[in-house]
Amino acid sequence: MKREELYKEIGLIDENLIEAAGHSMENRKKSISKKWVVLVACLILYSSTASALLATEYYKNQNAEPYIRYLRAEDMELAPVARYDAEKFLQALKSNNNEHIYIAINRLVECFNDQKLREKALKALQPFLENDNPKIADSAAFAIDILSKSYRSPYIFKLADGSIMFALFNNYSDYGSQNVLWRIKDNVLQEYLSFSPPSMYITDIIPSPDKKLVAVVTSSNKSEFVQILNVEEGRTSPELVESARVKYGAQKKLDTWTRPDHENYSYADKVVWKDNDTLEFEGSLAYQDTEIIENVTVAYQFSKKVMEVKGLDSSR
Template identity: 75%
Template sequence: MKKDRLYREIGLIDENLIEAAGHSGREERKKRISRKWVILVACLILYSSTSTALLATAYYKKQNEEPYIRYLTAENMELQPVASYDAEKFLKALKSDNNEYVYIAINRLVESFNDHKSREKYLKELQPFVDSDNRKIADAAAFAVDILSETYESPYIVKLADGSMLFTLFNNYSDYGSQNVLWRIKDNVLEEFLSFSAPSMYITKIIPSPNRKLVAIVTCSNKSEFVQIYHVEEGRISPELVESARVKYGARQEIDTWIRTDHENYSSANHIVWKDNDTLEFEGSLAYDNTAIIENVTVTYRFSKKAIEVNKLSESR
């Protein structure tokens, strides 16, 4: 009996030892597996971080090679906070490695036109950029040199009957158009002449009348187009013609015409032409109920009479 009991106790000890050994082995395997997962996860994190860093480097390198500005804000224009216009700041920015800063500085230096004493210095600093491999920078530099040297040969300059000249800066900087400010040179003095608030974020065209007393100014957002006529000598401006046509035509056709609080019209103007010195005509694509209804029309506006006519396109041909 004692022997049997002894054997049973020995057996229990062996079983406990085996179970303990098994448990220890499982724990060891778990530890080895855990270490492998830790190493694998660490490798994945390292790979992901490296790939992200490489992609980011490539992206920023590309961005710096070809400046792309979606929309110019007041902060973009200044490069750094200042209380007033500072040409010297923009001269320093010409030496920047950031092409966007260089591009902004070139355009802003045109504003130093009235500083006759320093013009030669500005022209000397701008001249090398005319031959830049970056087309946007080269075009901006050529325009700035044309203005500051008083050559006035650029196609971006609109010459008017009173001897003044209108132009924009940052010409075609965006896919949508140029800066939404008109500049004027008259009697050899540059001034900020006319600016447009949202949603007219870009100027796309400045079209003078045949006698060059009126100009049609086309502006846009990324959703809408707008047309206004300006009499530069008299300082008179027409209503916005695309929205005016949209409201008038909608009322005539008994279409609900909502005027949005953001003043977007989701409409466009094409084939804008002067029929004579007082009459502007264009084809309009007018949107209603956002863009659920599109009406194609011709719009005719007589500036002196403040009269607008809107006809369905097929009816007018």
């Protein structure tokens, strides 16, 4: 670069510096304001970033794999479960809908433990004893029998420990009663046991001769199931129809498929107690989706957990 050009370049820079030095105080204030804006913006950005980091860490902890030892029914509701409301069912008795009335009559049995509600329900149920609908009249008679503590109904089963056992909605379906067992012990009503699908209905309740054990037959619209309960000790047998099907299938080298829905397409008939500890019944056992039907006799000894399955004589 030539010397003249270099000087001129230096001169130009000097002129700019002089011009910058000559800015007014107002322009200086504007420059300072801009700096404060930048500073505040930086502080806001830092604060936002810090908050975002804290939020990320919080949600990371919140979404960590939960440790749950046991899920109760109440836990899975995610909200308090509504308490039993007898007044709702008392009001339903005034409905013109027979189905609602029938449901309300059965549900009013559940107010057994509250003396005032029990007396109120007894009074409200009396007119339904003369109802033209046999199912409603029968359910009212049963509910009154429980609430009045008469315990004379053939649907009530008295056990050796002084408790009584029964189902509600007796024979409401062609397949049987509601799949819940209720128990009154020491004058307190409790839900003792509910059966999960496919045991949708209780077909029969059969106490042993000494009343210490109870055989319960349940069903779906495709299968039947049998279990023995020691109510006082809280012990139950395996489900006996499927157990017999598996055992006999092994004896005869038959393929025994277990369906995902646990239907067995098998049935129990002539369920009787041989003695206080052994239950017997005739079974119709299905294999390969009912392609093969085997008729058998089954005997199960509760105390020893021993099952015997024999082919039924075809000549019988």
